[in-house]
Amino acid sequence: METTTQNGAEKAAETCVHMKQTPRSEELKHDVTCRINRAIGQLNGVKSMVEEDRYCGDVLTQLAAVESAVKAVSREIMQDHLETCVVERIQAGDTEVVDEVMRLFKKFM
DSSP states (O other), X not given: OOOOOOOHHHXXXXXXXXXXXXXXXXXXXXXXXXXXXXXXXXXXXXXXXXXXXXXXXXXXXXXXXXXXXXXXXXXXXXXXXXXXXXXXXXHTTOTTHHHHHHHHHHHTO
């Protein structure tokens, strides 16, 4: 009996779940990337503060700033989603997108 082996790419293609994609403007990509990088920098700063045994109140203040930065990115992506993907799907007659949007909103409440 002959056996064949698959390389990693073939295995990945067989098990790969179709991912949705959304084209985004270069401006949005740049803005979101800058905001995420800033949040990562803030989070790394918090990590250093904890390692240096900094005062809890100062650490919490920085964590609040990180949370605010991440929420700002979420709002920007959500707005783009509503203005593009959701509008297109509703115009195409797919009102199930409303349920998707409600599930997304619940994740941020």
